[in-house]
Structure formats: structure tokens, C-alpha cells
Amino acid sequence: MIEVKNLGKNFKKKIAVDDVSMYLDEGESVGLLGPNGAGKSTTISMISTLLPPTKGTVKYNGKNVLKEPEELRPILGVVPQEIALYEELSAYENMSFFGKVYGISGKKLEDKIQETLDLVGLKERQKDAVETYSGGMKRRINIAVALMHDPEILIMDEPTVGIDPQSRNYILEMVRKLNRERGLTVLYTSHYMEEVEKLCDRVYIMDHGQIIASGTKEELKSILSNEETIQIQVEETKSEFRDLLSSQEGVNQVLEDEAGYNLIVSKGEQLLGEIFDHAKQANIKIIGIHVKTPTLEDVFLHLTGRKLRD
Amino acid sequence: MFNLVKKDFLTLSKSKSDLLELLFMPFILIAILGFALGNLIMGGSNSIDTFHIGIVNEQNIEEDLIRLETDLMEQSLPEEMAAELLAGAQQIDPSAVLREVFEDESLEEIMIVNEFADTESAQEAMKEEEIAGFITIPEAFSYNVWRSIYLEEDSAATLEMTVLTNESLSGVILTSVVTTFVDQYNLETSIALATDGRAETEANTEEHGEIMSLSVEEPISAFQYYTIGMGVMFALSTAPALASRAFKEKEQHVFGRIMLSGTKPLTYLSSKMISGTLVTFIQLVILFLFSTLIFGTFKGRDFDFWIDMGYITGLYSLLIGSITSLLTSISLHSNNNNTVNFFGSFVSVFAFLGGSFTPVEQFSEALKQVGNWTPNGATMTSYLQLMQGFEFQEVLPLMLRVVGMIIICIVVAVIIFPKRRLD
Structure with missing residues (x-):
């Protein structure tokens, strides 16, 4: 047409x-x-x-x-x-x-x-x-x-x-x-x-x-078929925690926003234990954690490294 | 096309500020300038309130006649001649002539004459501001005048005039009437004596007193002047007002929507021109009509005058329409409203040059010539000449100037208007 x-x-x-x-x-x-x-x-x-x-x-x-x-x-x-x-x-x-x-x-x-x-x-x-x-x-x-x-x-x-x-x-x-x-x-x-x-x-x-x-x-x-997103809500963000997450094996990308962090991780990776360890080390209080399947937002994030509303 | 024009009228009718500016403001300014600057306009006249004057008559005309008869007898004149002179004296009784002057129909609307028995009561009335002044016809006034005429004695006749204040308009008028009376009376009696009473003095004085008309010009009143001045000025501001709306249509993507409907760009441009023309025409018609109703501006003008006014108004409206389309083209082409804003702020300069605030020829003739090349100036001069009694053919050169401006505006508007899309 x-x-x-x-x-x-x-x-x-x-x-x-x-x-x-x-x-x-x-x-x-x-x-x-x-x-x-x-x-x-x-x-x-x-x-x-x-x-x-x-x-x-x-x-x-x-x-x-x-x-x-x-x-x-x-x-x-x-x-x-x-x-x-x-x-x-x-x-x-x-x-x-x-x-x-x-x-x-x-x-x-x-x-x-x-x-x-x-x-x-x-x-x-x-x-x-x-x-x-x-x-x-x-x-x-x-x-x-x-x-x-x-x-x-x-x-x-x-x-x-x-x-x-x-x-x-x-x-x-x-x-x-x-x-x-x-x-x-x-x-x-x-x-x-x-x-x-x-x-x-x-x-x-x-x-x-x-x-x-x-x-x-x-x-x-399907661009993200081998990945999934972990959303971490924290009381307060800290650069130390972000650095620890970024250096964690299996974490492909870390994005920070006002509520906390979004991690794009390889599918099937069991990283929850490590995340809590890093939080304890950085003295961060986690108030929520959620593992979800990819959205178009995640696709955009993956492609550009930015969120749609940045 | 009709739909686009109708929409322009509809949106304009919903804008109180625009209606206020285009229709209400001219009236306010006509009223203010008409009253405040009336005396600055050539031939201008303010309305004068009727005022009262007093006459105190201290003479006894019968006694004066008897005294004159006695004097004439003492001159050893033949009886017939003395009788003739006595009859003539009665005809040129100065106190009677003075009364006739004040009772003249032309003065009736301006002054009302009140009789007073004595000077004291007249003084009292003037003190109470019931009268603007009074004239005293003293004892033996007519007798003294007659003696100076017939016996060629130095005149001992004196009219006494007392006014509340010399500076007041009523005082000036009263003095003027009395001076005119004295001049007229002296002239009439001189001619009558020189011709042994054979000359028709009244007819002669009329001829002598007539003001020769050197041109067809009739005086323009302040309200007439400012009705035209404010009319052409506010009509000129219609163009940027409508062009701004066109730019807003583009800014708000309404113009894009109209173009998407398959409306031809030139149809849109033409609609702006028609809207500008019609709005101006209606604006001026309302202004002239209400100015006549409220201020009596064009009261009593004949049908031919209105037809000629219609021609000028029509052409000027078309000029404003074409300026509207030109400004619309420029603002849509340049993608900003700067030109329209500039023109809008320049309207008052045009208005000054065109003579909307005051006749610029008072400052310089060259300025007047420049003003006559502005859209409003050329039109204003045409209107004023028409009101002064000129024929339409005589204002045609100025109207041709307006036609020239219309053509230029339309051609430039069409050339620069975005043809297919919004660049």
C-alpha cells in the first residue's frame, strides 16, 4: 500500500x-x-x-x-x-x-x-x-x-x-x-x-x-531470546553497587534509573545470590527484585544502551 | 473557499480582543480626538451650547423722536424736509436694528435674548451666571446717533457691553455680534446718506459682506476627520491581525490539515484576501454608520456621496485584503511571524504619515506627499477630498495609486506563497 x-x-x-x-x-x-x-x-x-x-x-x-x-x-x-x-x-x-x-x-x-x-x-x-x-x-x-x-x-x-x-x-x-x-x-x-x-x-x-x-x-x-531482564528496586542507588553488578559474570548490561537497576542477563543464569551479596557489600537495601521476559523497551535498551524515555 | 472565509469570520467573532481592537477602539479614539483636538483641524467646529444674554433698554424712543423733531425745527429746515428726515430716522432707529440683529434666526440657536429693566438686575443675573453678558442701550442713544447722522455732529452715542469673561466663547460671540452690528449700521447709514437714501442698502451690504468661495472645499469637522483617520488606521491593522491567524494556523498544523484535504494553496491564499477585504469593508461601514449616528459625522449627505464613499471603501478594503494575503505569504514562506509583527508595529507610523492623527501638511508639504504614497494616506486624502466636495474623478489619481498597490501586493503574495507543501 x-x-x-x-x-x-x-x-x-x-x-x-x-x-x-x-x-x-x-x-x-x-x-x-x-x-x-x-x-x-x-x-x-x-x-x-x-x-x-x-x-x-x-x-x-x-x-x-x-x-x-x-x-x-x-x-x-x-x-x-x-x-x-x-x-x-x-x-x-x-x-x-x-x-x-x-x-x-x-x-x-x-x-x-x-x-x-x-x-x-x-x-x-x-x-x-x-x-x-x-x-x-x-x-x-x-x-x-x-x-x-x-x-x-x-x-x-x-x-x-x-x-x-x-x-x-x-x-x-x-x-x-x-x-x-x-x-x-x-x-x-x-x-x-x-x-x-x-x-x-x-x-x-x-x-x-x-x-x-x-x-x-x-x-x-527474539533479538533478546537469549537474555532476560532482572529489575532491582533499591532504597538508594550507589555507584559502588552498580560497579559490582557490571563486573559480575553473566550480566550483559546494567541500566540505572530512579527506582533502581535493570540488568540484562544471559538466560538461565542464577544470579540472585550474587546480587544480594553485592548489595550487602555495598550496604544497599533491596526492596524488590523481579525477573521478567524481554519487552520492546528492553529491545531498545539492548540496541541503544538507553531507555526510550531518556 | 466560502467555508474558509466563513471560518475566518467565525474565529474572529469569538476573539473579544480582536473585536475590541477592530471595532470598539476606533470609536473611543474618534470621541477622544474629536473632542480634544477639534480646534486643531482646519475648519473644525465644536458644538456650542446655547447661552443667554441680556439687553437693558434705558432710552425712550418717543422722547428721542420729539427731541430730534425740535432740533430739526431749530435748524430752520423746510417743513416737508424735516418731516422726511424724521420718517427716515424712525426707519434707521439703531436700537431697533440692534434688536433685529439679536433676533435673527441664525443666532436663535446660539443665544437667547432676555430683557432687563435696569443695569442692576442684569448685573445680578450675570453674577448668578444666568446670562453670559448684557448690552445697555443708554438714555438718548438713538437721539445721539441721529444727531451725528443728520446734523453731522460728533457722535456721543455709546453702546455699553458687559461680559462675564472675555475669554469665554460666549463672550467672544457677543462681542463679535455687537461689532458686526456697529460696522453694518455705519455702512448702511453712510451709503444711505451718500445716495440720499436711494440705494438699496440691504442688498448692497449683502454683496459686500459675502465671502467669495475660491475653491469647492467645504470645511471638515474634527469628527469627520478622525472618523476617516481612525477608520483607515484600524483597517490597516486588520491585515496583520488576520495574517497572524494564518501563521498560527500553520504553527498549530491546522494549515497542514487543510492542505491535506486537497485544498489548493492558492485557494487558501485567496480566502485570506477575501476575508481581509470583507472584514475591512464591514469594519469601515460599521464605523461610518455608528459615527454618523453618534457624532452626526456624515449626516445629511446625499446618495451620490455615499456611492463615491462606497467606491473608495471598496478599493481600500481590497487593498487591505491584498496586504493580508501578502503578509500571510511572507509569514508562511519565512516560517516566522516577524514580518507580520513588524508591519503591525509599523501601522502607527503609516497612520502618522497618512495623517490619521493630525494633518501632516501642518508640518511639511513633503511629508504630506510621502503620506499620500502610503495605503492609508492615499485613501484618507481621497475620503477627505470627497467630503470637501471634490468629484470622484478628481480623486481618481489617488485611487489609481491604491489599485497599483493592490496589484503589487497580490503578485508578490502569489509568487512567494508555498506552492505545494510546507517547506
């Missing part, structure tokens, strides 16, 4: 996106996972024909949409990271305006507005100005506007940034429903591993403007 080849974008001397290649098949849900500043938004701006690339091609059903954007635009629904709405207008007025921009009018427009408002759960507040909405409601109406013209492909750029868990779940459920029940093709960018893991069939992991890994969730996790 959509094929991206060697896409690149430079802003003056800075390389924002470098040689990105990816594809989207009809009806699938694809995740673009990466930390802030990885180049995800620039990539989807180029795919949605709003930003001309420095190099590379974007094809829709074999046609180069960079030369013929009108081929792709009508079937594309884009949800930008920003609230791309007239906040002084009501939800109804926004949807009516964007519906008309797409050439929808009369009863069809009215029906579509009510149907979409129903989908995003904002029918009751449709006459209120968007600026009076909560962050989560604004995000929902931001998505609703992108759905007004029944697009075939929905490109979403971090649609859940800065909202409460309840609204976040609502949006995730809605996107899953659109993909599963309506067959909408979804390209979902996020730096929340759990969102991509929940919604997407295939995942592209991006960092520093490049795709560093791609595949189905299982394929990506």
Missing part, C-alpha cells in the same frame, strides 16, 4: 532523518517507536506529503506521492502531535469546517459529525469551545477531525502525549477498534513502548533519525 525508500531529511547541516525505508500493508497496524527527537514526526510529515524530503521516495500503490500528493492525500487521515484545531470554536464547528473542507455537506456531514462524536465519546460536549476541554478530550477531538472523511490510512503522531491514563486507554481502545473492526490501516508513532506493544502488529524502532530494528513484536523480542 505505502512503500518508503531511503527517505532522508536535512535541516541545514543537521540530519533529522537518514535513509529510512519502511512499508505499510492494507489493514495492518504499524508502530514507529523511538525516543523524543528520534525523527519520527519528521518521517511521518514526509510520508503524509506535508514536508518535502531531502532524498528518497514515498509510493502509494506504486505512484510517487511526492510528485503527485493528490493521489494519497484524500485517503489519508493525519493526527498531529499538536492539537491542530481552532480551539476557540466548538467541537461541532471544527468538525463541520474540516468536513466541508473535504467536500462533505448536508445530511451526510451532519450524520458523519454525530457518528464520529459518538466514536470519540464527546457528543454531549459538542457545542462547547475546544479550549474548555481537558487535555484528553482535546486529543480525542483531534483524532475525530482526522476521521471525518473516512480515511483508509490513519497516521497518528504521539496521540496520547500528556494525558491522563483513562483518556489514554480510551484512545488506545478506539484505535484498536478502528483497525480491527473497520480495517483502517494505522501508522502509530510513540515513545510509549506499551502502547505500540498493545496496538501494533509490526514495529519500526527509530533512533537518531535511523531505523535501527524492525519486524513483528515477536521478531524484535
